[in-house]
Structure formats: structure tokens, C-alpha cells
Amino acid sequence: MVYLSNQTTQNEQQLVDSDGWNVIETEFNPAQLHHKETVFTTGNGYLGTRGTFEEGYSNELSATFIHGIYDDVAIATTELVNCPNWLTLVVNVGGERFRLDAGEIMYYERRLDMRLGIVNREVRWRSPKGHTIDFHFERFASLADRHVLAIRCQITSQDFEGEVSVEIEFDPNPHNHGVKHWKTLDGGSADNTIWLHSQTLHSKMQLGIAAKLLVEGNFEDKGDKVELSSHPHTSISFHCLPKQTVTVEKIITVFTSRETETPMTTALNRLAEVPSYSTLLAAHIAAWEKVWQDSDIVIEGDIKAQIAVRYNLFQLIVAAPLHDDRVSIPPKTLSGFPYSGHIFWDTDIFILPFMTLTQPALARNLLTYRHHTIEGARRKAKEAGYAGAMYAWESAATGDEVTPRWVPGLNGESIRIWCGDIEVHISTDVAYAAWHYWLYTGDDEWMRDRGAEIILDTAKFWESRVEWNPERNSYDIRDVIGPDENHDRVDNNAFTNLMVQWHLQSALMLWDWLCQAYPDTSAQLKTKLNLEAERFEKWALIANKLYVNQDPNTGLMEQFEGFFQLEDVNLAEYEPRTKSMQGLLGIEATNQKQILKQPDVLMLMYLLRDRYDRKTLETNWNYYSPRTDHSYGSSLGPAIHAILACDINQTTEAYSHFMRAALVDLEDVRCNAAEGVHAASAGGVWQAVVFGFGGVRMTQFGPIACPNLPQGWTRLKFRLNWRNEWYEFDLTGNHTVEKKTEQEEQEMVFVEAVA
Ligand code: BGC
Numbered sequence: 001m002v003y004l005s006n007q008t009t010q011n012e013q014q015l016v017d018s019d020g021w022n023v024i025e026t027e028f029n030p031a032q033l034h035h036k037e038t039v040f041t042t043g044n045g046y047l048g049t050r051g052t053f054e055e056g057y058s059n060e061l062s063a064t065f066i067h068g069i070y071d072d073v074a075i076a077t078t079e080l081v082n083c084p085n086w087l088t089l090v091v092n093v094g095g096e097r098f099r100l101d102a103g104e105i106m107y108y109e110r111r112l113d114m115r116l117g118i119v120n121r122e123v124r125w126r127s128p129k130g131h132t133i134d135f136h137f138e139r140f141a142s143l144a145d146r147h148v149l150a151i152r153c154q155i156t157s158q159d160f161e162g163e164v165s166v167e168i169e170f171d172p173n174p175h176n177h178g179v180k181h182w183k184t185l186d187g188g189s190a191d192n193t194i195w196l197h198s199q200t201l202h203s204k205m206q207l208g209i210a211a212k213l214l215v216e217g218n219f220e221d222k223g224d225k226v227e228l229s230s231h232p233h234t235s236i237s238f239h240c241l242p243k244q245t246v247t248v249e250k251i252i253t254v255f256t257s258r259e260t261e262t263p264m265t266t267a268l269n270r271l272a273e274v275p276s277y278s279t280l281l282a283a284h285i286a287a288w289e290k291v292w293q294d295s296d297i298v299i300e301g302d303i304k305a306q307i308a309v310r311y312n313l314f315q316l317i318v319a320a321p322l323h324d325d326r327v328s329i330p331p332k333t334l335s336g337f338p339y340s341g342h343i344f345w346d347t348d349i350f351i352l353p354f355m356t357l358t359q360p361a362l363a364r365n366l367l368t369y370r371h372h373t374i375e376g377a378r379r380k381a382k383e384a385g386y387a388g389a390m391y392a393w394e395s396a397a398t399g400d401e402v403t404p405r406w407v408p409g410l411n412g413e414s415i416r417i418w419c420g421d422i423e424v425h426i427s428t429d430v431a432y433a434a435w436h437y438w439l440y441t442g443d444d445e446w447m448r449d450r451g452a453e454i455i456l457d458t459a460k461f462w463e464s465r466v467e468w469n470p471e472r473n474s475y476d477i478r479d480v481i482g483p484d485e486n487h488d489r490v491d492n493n494a495f496t497n498l499m500v501q502w503h504l505q506s507a508l509m510l511w512d513w514l515c516q517a518y519p520d521t522s523a524q525l526k527t528k529l530n531l532e533a534e535r536f537e538k539w540a541l542i543a544n545k546l547y548v549n550q551d552p553n554t555g556l557m558e559q560f561e562g563f564f565q566l567e568d569v570n571l572a573e574y575e576p577r578t579k580s581m582q583g584l585l586g587i588e589a590t591n592q593k594q595i596l597k598q599p600d601v602l603m604l605m606y607l608l609r610d611r612y613d614r615k616t617l618e619t620n621w622n623y624y625s626p627r628t629d630h631s632y633g634s635s636l637g638p639a640i641h642a643i644l645a646c647d648i649n650q651t652t653e654a655y656s657h658f659m660r661a662a663l664v665d666l667e668d669v670r671c672n673a674a675e676g677v678h679a680a681s682a683g684g685v686w687q688a689v690v691f692g693f694g695g696v697r698m699t700q701f702g703p704i705a706c707p708n709l710p711q712g713w714t715r716l717k718f719r720l721n722w723r724n725e726w727y728e729f730d731l732t733g734n735h736t737v738e739k740k741t742e743q744e745e746q747e748m749v750f751v752e753a754v755a
Helices: 030-039 263-273 277-295 303-319 345-358 360-372 374-383 425-441 444-465 494-517 519-529 533-545 581-585 587-591 601-607 614-627 637-647 651-662 679-693
Strands: 014-017 022-025 047-049 064-073 077-082 090-093 104-113 118-126 132-141 148-157 162-169 182-190 193-200 206-216 233-240 245-256 298-300 406-408 414-416 467-469 474-476 696-699 702-705 715-722 725-731 735-740 749-752
Touching (some): 022 030, 022 303, 047 132, 064 245, 090 148, 148 162, 148 277, 162 245, 206 233, 206 263, 233 245, 245 263, 245 277, 277 303, 277 345, 298 303, 303 345, 303 679, 345 360, 345 425, 345 679, 345 715, 360 374, 360 425, 360 444, 425 444, 425 715, 444 494, 444 519, 474 533, 494 519, 494 533, 581 587, 614 637, 637 651, 637 679, 651 679, 679 696, 702 715, 702 725
Antiparallel strands (some): 022 104, 047 064, 064 077, 090 162, 104 118, 118 132, 132 148, 148 245, 162 233, 193 206, 206 245, 298 715, 467 474, 696 702, 715 725, 725 735
């Protein structure tokens, strides 16, 4: 195996192997404990678990989040709840507890095998008393059966003879940074099985988790017999001989009241009938193989990019709810506490294209979540005095707004957060995602039953939100926050106004289609949403007259009214820095300056890519990119900048933005990976590869590619599902071969590269 050392981080040996499927750590570094917990996060679309160690450490940040398990909390209203840790497995060798911070580590390797969806760890440990033992841990959250999780630990003594014991337990009181959410209903152990039945304190959601401990070979069982306890645990002991390997397996089942009325009984019943570890593993691997068949990206000539891209896709897949359309993917996936597990535009705009074009069933679930929560959006609109549906900037189980209004500042002051009130572009982001899902999949049924209602009712909201400005003879959208959150309470944000223009135009096209294709549905919606003919005329008028300040000669767009009058700043003068510009200058001062947290006008030019020619894009790029806090602004920015840099043929610059996004978690580029995976960035990474370097554009005949491969990339290979057919892209530096899998010969198309 060939190892490549990581160039950018010191004292760290995060290594990658030459086949491009493994993330490998070869040194246990307590200073990086939390960062690596994020890196080694696993999951199966039902739950996600940070990569803490089986033996547990007092300063670890252990967390398991299950989709949809929210509980009430002060300030943030509701948060995704940290669930009981299923990883605990403690080994005692002759009375000495195995732990990495005692004794001596003679060999260490932890590996995330992304192809198989497995985390494993090999350790040769010399105990404080001088015994040498080899451990091989392996864990997975089954992708084949979302309620089953498994751990295997192989223990090989080198020189020790005596008693080894293995203990498992459930902590009934996991918390979210000190906030308690669980009350134990029941718990116990019997015959090497433990169980815990808990309920969230306020939302009254129930969870049943059970585990059994199995040992291969001769052993003496000293485990507890039937014992009811609020801290369920059991152990097994065996006599260990030098050079002998004992294999211990822990199989876990978990259910919640979201799936069954009897989660505890169901978990125990499932545990009783669960097949062997190796059968479970085989099914899990087969499920991963299927996922990768459609979602993998092959990059040749740049192993670091290859690993990093797969890593981002892996983390998205483990967080994506395949069996549930009432939940969505939070900004930290299911791997961290920030943002409380709320749902943002991160999913609709950044993650969905990957899902729509490679896992359409998952995309459908994520969008259906938006339809299930439309009543919350209607309540929000009504409370604010508007019509239709106004989606929550931060949404949870019901779709009601859950953005905290006040958060504590660094000096104990309270800071007013306006996003929940006025970061209104979210409603159009949702409509945009629904529209593109429909466009790319041709799923008319979904559009008829769910998407149309979303797009039309949010259009109705805009009709009530815009204001007529008689002096300018235009419609205004006042008092908003655009994507660049460094500037709040602004008027006529170009991104918002032009996306709303697109939204209203699309709603009109959709309505025409619906009336023709599904007259019954259109008649029902007409009554339900009160869609009279005058309304459609009004939408057309608003779309025509939304105000935007754009220089007709240069094409430069003003981000919002008054932006050009703000103080201009040379960001280079603040380098080097390790903080965001807002962190350095403060909220108020940054608000007064032309400093962007993330692309805003440029985000618009990306989302409506076909509406802007290269010259306009270049003009706006030259203005806004130097004014953007690329290093510590929003992690949502770099991938988008990478794509736009490709569009203007700046492939080298594109590559550096791209790697910043691709390595944000693996190499902790922004020094906050410890808090959890950057999900939107991960989705952006897929878009940067496919739409940026791959140069994929959608045509009425399907996707075509005009690649801009970075230096060194000799091959870029991926597939896209367009309206139920797979398109294979196998791109090299010089030309593209793009073909449909069926009728390969006749349909082969060659596209000349622009790079
Ligand atoms: C960004 C938003 C993003 C949110 C969650 C904020 O810092 O500005 O665009 O939706 O984080 O990732």
C-alpha cells in the first residue's frame, strides 16, 4: 500500500491510500480527538454517529443523532437530540482497562473504508503492567437494515495469559452540551443482552435500543443475569492464552416511536432474529456497492482530490434519509450539535443536485419533506401578515420557524438574529430545488402531487411580499437578508429579486403545464390556493418589474441598494488571519463595509447560469470575488467560486477554491471540523466536480459536458441519471465521451473540450 502524507497539516498523519477509498489515521493524537470524531463519522441514513472510540474517554464528544428525534429547548426552540451511544465496548485485560492514553501504543491505524462503509482500528497495545495485546475493532451502521448496527472486536494476546473481560452498556443520560433530553422508561440486562427504553422529556418521543454481546470460542460467562437497571450493562469474561484470538461481537438494534408504537419490544424482537455478524456485513457491503455504482466519482491523476471527493459523498450518503420523507439533512449532517439539526437551504440548493442526479429516490424524500412541512410555512406567512407559504429559514419537524431570535454574543450581550424573519430567499430556494428535481427526473407525478403546491403557494407569498414603488415604477422587496449574511435588513437584494423573478416565471409555466397535463389537479389547486386568473397576470407583471440596479454597459449588479456606497476594504491587508472578517471587525462594522460572507450576486449567476453571459459573469466576478471572505466566511462559498472560476476559464483558481471545500473536514481547513461535517460544502463539492470541472450543462436532450479538468487530472468519470436514463461521463483532458448506457453505439456524442 502506498501512503501519501498530508501536506498541509503539521503533527498529523492523516494518510490516504493509493486506491482512493480509505481515509487512514496512523497516530492517536488526543489534541485532535474531536476533529477525528467528525472525520470518522458513520451512519446509514437513519442515524449518524460521531467517530468516538469504543472504550470511551471523558473528554470525548460522543453523539448519535436519529433523523426526526427532536425535543424542545430554550432559545433554539427545538433541537435534534443526542441519543444513547451504541459504541461502548470496554475491554479489561487482567484487570487493566484498555485505553489509548495509558500504557504504550506500539501500532495504531484507524481507517474509514468508504467503499464498504466500515470504520476499523488496529492497535497493538502494551498495558501499564507490560502485557502486549492486539486489538482489531470494526463497526458499521447497516445500510441494508437501518435499524441494525454492529461492532466486532478481535483480541489477540501476544504474551498475556489470564482473564479478559468485555463489558457493554447504555448510558441512559446522553445530553446536548449539558442539556438533558431523556427520561428512562425501562432498562435492563439478561443473557448477555441489554436494553434501554427512553422517552424525550418534552416531545415524548420514545426510543428502544437493545444490544447483545457474543463471543466466539471458549469462554467463561460471568455476565449479569436478569437485572433491571437504569444503566443497563453486561459483561463476558474469558481465559486468554498467548497467540490466541478471541472475537467479540456486539449487535445493536434501535427503533423509535416514529416507526412503531412499541419501539422497545420491536428492538428486542429484531435483536432476537438478527442474522450473524458476517451475514449482516455482507448485506451492508452489497448495499454500499449499489450506492457507489451510481454515485461514485473517479478522478485519476490526483489521489488527494479523489479521496476528498469520495469522503464528501460518503458523508452525504450516510446522512440521507432513504426510508423517510418527513426529515431532511441538517447543515452538520447527523454528526454535530451546531444548528440544532435544523434544516436550511443547504439541502435544497447545495445537496439536492447530487441526490437528484445520482439517487433520485433520496432527492424525492428530501423534497417531500418540504411538502409535508408546507403547513408550517403557511402559518409563518400568516403570522407575518402575508399570503401563501413562506418557508422557515430554519425548519424542523413541523416546518414552523425555529431560527433563534436572540443568541448570546461573546461579551454576554444578546444579539438579534434576523434570518428567521427576513432571510426570505429560502422560499424560492425550495421552489428552485423542486423545479430542478422535476426537470432532471421528469417525475411528473411528484410535481403534480407535491411540487406544484410548493411552487404556486410560495409564488403567492411573493405576490403579497413585494411592494410597488410608484416613483421608480418598479416592484421592491424590502428589508431582507440575501445569502451574504454580513449585511442584514437590506432592500432589493439582487439575488432575492432575480430569483423571485425566476420563481414567478417558472410558476406561470408550471401552471400552464398543470392545466394541460392534469386538469383535475389544477382545478383542485385553483380552489385550494385561490388561484384566479388575475393572480397570474399580477405574477407576470411583478416578474417584469422587480427592481435591480445593474449597469447596462458593464453588467455589474449592485448586491443591494446602497452596497456601492459602503466602505471598500482591501481584504489582503488583514492577512494572515484565522478568523472571519466579521469575527475580526464585529457585526456592525462589517455590515458597513463591502465585505461578503459568501457569494450573493455570484450565487445568483451560478443558479441561473444560463441567463448570464461570460462577460457579465466576469465583470461581477472581478468585483465581488476579491470582496469575499473566502477563507473564514461561509463554508458554502468555496465550491460555488470553484464552479464560476471554471466558467471563466480560471481553472487554477477554481482548483484552490475546490480543494478548500473538499478538504474542509478531512484537513480541518477552517479549524471547526470538530463541530461536525460541513454538509452544504460537501454537496457543493459534487457540483464543483460535475458542473465545474466536468462542465456539465443540461440541454433539452440531456446533460452534456465541456470539461475544464484541473492540471494533473487525467480522467474524470461519473454518471448522471437524467429522466430515468443513465448517462456515463468519462472525461479526459482533451475530449469527452458522453453516452447513454443503452443504445451506446448509435447515441455516442463527442463534445470538444473548452479547456
Ligand atoms: C450561512 C448560511 C447557511 C448556514 C448553515 C450560515 O453561516 O451563512 O448560508 O445556510 O450557515 O450552514
